[in-house]
Amino acid sequence: MSNPFTLKTLGPDQPFCDREKDLADLAAYAEAGQNVVLYSPRRYGKTSLCRRLQAGLAGRGFLTVFCDCYAVTSVDDLADRLARQVLEALHSRESLLDKGRRWISVFRSFRPVFTPTPEGGVSLSVERASRRDSGLDVLARVLEDLDAFLTRGETPVHVTLDEFQEISELGDGRVEALLRTHIQGQRAAYCFVGSRRSVLLGMFTTRKRPFYQSALLHALPPLPRADLIAFLRARCAAGGKECPEAVAATLADLSAGYSWYAQALGFHAFALAGQRLTLEDATTAREMVQDQERFGHEAQVRDLPAPQIQLLRALAADPTSAPLAADYLARWSLGASTAAYSRKQLVSRDLIEEDDAGLWRVVDPFFAEWLRRL
Template identity: 25%
Template structure:
């Protein structure tokens, strides 16, 4: 029996048929990139930032340099990772790359090339520690030099950019980037709103007012409904509206969890049959089971008042938190609640939108509700 490919996907970058909508954001991104703007996107982890940007870049069919800063622990690692990302994007073969950089770079670091099992090259630079600043400067300038000589503007994506704040590189990067004007579009993606806002909106910060901020919305319920229904139908399975509503009321349209639930439901549903309430229940149960370690860890990292505040926010549906009756229920006062709410915002656990507070992670909310309320 041929196994059916699951039409849903979660974990990495969502591409091709796994990608749902976001057409507004794609249009805006494409226009801004063409105009050479620098763009800032901060949304929670797993919200679809990377997928969106990769999609837009593929559509405009422009050369891009992509570097993920998660996991980079110092300046030298940054230099090597950036150099690698540049090499992967600008030149085709290892020989060409080395030759090209020998021509471009004024400094003379040794360029070491190794190949992985698939034959893809990976580069590292050897240089004296005393040369570090010069090397960083030159590496930062490669995309700009490239743009000048080739009449082609590469786009640079810094993913998980909040990590740069730990490396003490903000000033150095900014001083280079600001010289590149509209020759290079930089796209800064970040998963920690609290840090990203400080980096880009605080008057004294290195990147103050250097970008256009693009907010991204959840994917709408109607788009998701079409997407999920089609995935089932194309594969001779069925999902009724009532279960779509269950999925979306839990995921709230948050991309990762919507796909996760749909994927697991699809797996548990036999061919030529429909999702039923038993499958729905078991699927949600197993998802919570699997995420439990992570959620517990997050819960335990909160103070007792912050935990109370979270429960209160969930029960009050994010509105009128400071009503006396609700606060009394949790033994919180105006000032203890206020402090807890501020703490939760600083930890990027909650946020405020449309006058309501909400948990950034809808599955964490569902977990707390199921387990502790």
């Protein structure tokens, strides 16, 4: 029997746990042409949710563009990615003849290149019209081309910019200013998505930043425990195995409401089990997920200075409301002169946070467990 859980990004047609209200809210924002900031820790399922959102919007006549800004290396790279995704969105909706007519008259910064495929279809790539311009000039032209297309108003447009906070690393703020200048006047709804929450929110809540108060803020919460328990049991049943409520509750608690961890734990527990999942399966699944995450955890700390690693280890083992208090610093051999700076840097990386109870802690529960084992 096939495993009903997946370790990949969920497709729009795959079973989701909860998120009905978030999906409805985001769709309503798009219908109203409202820009929104969607934020949460990593592995809450933001990308899957946005893919599902855009699939629904496409079914209602929207042109949808999804641009991943993760690890963008330069302004040229950003311009290339945005142009390619806009043109690919059009490519998926229009006939070749219509594309040729519209693109020749509107898009000047990049040219579409159509290549016949062995299956008899046509694949799309793009090439820059000029290689002499600076990255900022190219990005400006891409945005001007998009402005010209959108002013036609022939169809509603929704644009998702995933890991949008990464653009803050490009230059001296001119990229943000350029994007804001164009986006504010466009007839399109934007969803700015990100996992480095302090950086992303700073772009929209700091008075001197170009995107200040330009979009609604929408925090994606952890999955509700009761809904997650029901989801885990239902998926196991769909795969032909029984998951007792106590086992599903254990898996849900281990996931801490993270969509990806719930899928990973379910995947391994289901694979381990006979016809009925056990608590031992859940415990073993936890160790398997912890082991497969080890390399990512090592990468996260590899380039951190020692004071930041020490603060991470302290907060993983001993969450506190006062990480800069003298007794806490002394207990964990933390330097008073570096602790405040370390906290700021770890927050910007979204590795630690102050939770709703006022406790400073490591954000990711599996990363925290790994740190406790060091």
